[in-house]
Amino acid sequence: MxxxxxxxxxxxxxxxxxxxETELEFRNPFTLVVAVALSAQATDASVNKATRALFAEVDTPEKMVALGEEGLKRHIRTIGLFNTKAKNVIALSRMLIDDFAGEVPPDREALERLPGVGRKTANVVMNVAFGAETxxxxxxxxxxxxxxxxxxxxxxxxxxxxxxxxxxxxxxxxxxxxxxxxxxxxxxxxxxxxxxxxxxxxxxxxxxxxxxxxx
Incomplete structure (x- = not known):
């Protein structure tokens, strides 16, 4: 062209x-990371339906770890690949706590270290949460x-x-x-x-x- x-x-x-704007519903950079990770091979509408109640209760890595993998599965079992996604979300929440003081990092390399976060997810987070031209x-x-x-x-x-x-x-x-x-x-x-x-x-x-x- x-x-x-x-x-x-x-x-x-x-x-x-x-x-x-993104059609995924989120409350802060952490819930955005979770929503985008959950949206792999799933529609935004199905993710929003599953996360509305979840994000009303859980909006930080600490709360997500406290909820636990089984608790998270109960919220997201209507989303495809929910077992693997639940495992990744708990793991990325722990990494955010241990390596990033509970804050979502604004750069691609750090984001891609998180379990379940690939280049596409990192680009979405950088753009939507931090205003990067990705x-x-x-x-x-x-x-x-x-x-x-x-x-x-x-x-x-x-x-x-x-x-x-x-x-x-x-x-x-x-x-x-x-x-x-x-x-x-x-x-x-x-x-x-x-x-x-x-x-x-x-x-x-x-x-x-x-x-x-x-x-």
């Missing part, structure tokens, strides 16, 4: 949603980056690095949220809704989906 088209691409997404490439962004031609790449890291290089100011802070939401609600995996896409003329995707036939 040409640079002028990249600017226009983001300008239109920004115009449609000037202040995009690009958390999930399945939606991977698809949008490749399908549109904005940031084609064979791996999430390749797409992330291309987005980092291609995305100009003033769009860098919110870019990954615009792309996630665009992929989630318009540029869908099976059947993109091209007929209502605000950037359809800038997109490299050739078999544009026509509008649904009216009854």
């Amino acid at each position: 040409k640079r002028a088209d990249v600017v226009e691409f983001y300008r239109r997404l920004a115009e449609a949603d000037p202040h995009p 690009f958390a490439v999930d399945t939606h962004i991977f698809r949008v980056g490749n399908r549109t031609g904005l940031a084609p790449g064979k791996t999430p890291l390749a797409v992330e690095l291309k987005l980092d290089k291609a995305t100009p100011q003033p769009f860098r802070l919110h870019a990954h949220h615009w792309l996630i939401l665009h992929g989630r609600y318009i540029c869908k995996a099976r059947k993109p809704e091209c007929w209502r896409c605000p950037v359809v003329d800038l997109c490299a995707y050739k078999p544009k989906t026509p509008p649904p036939k009216t009854a």
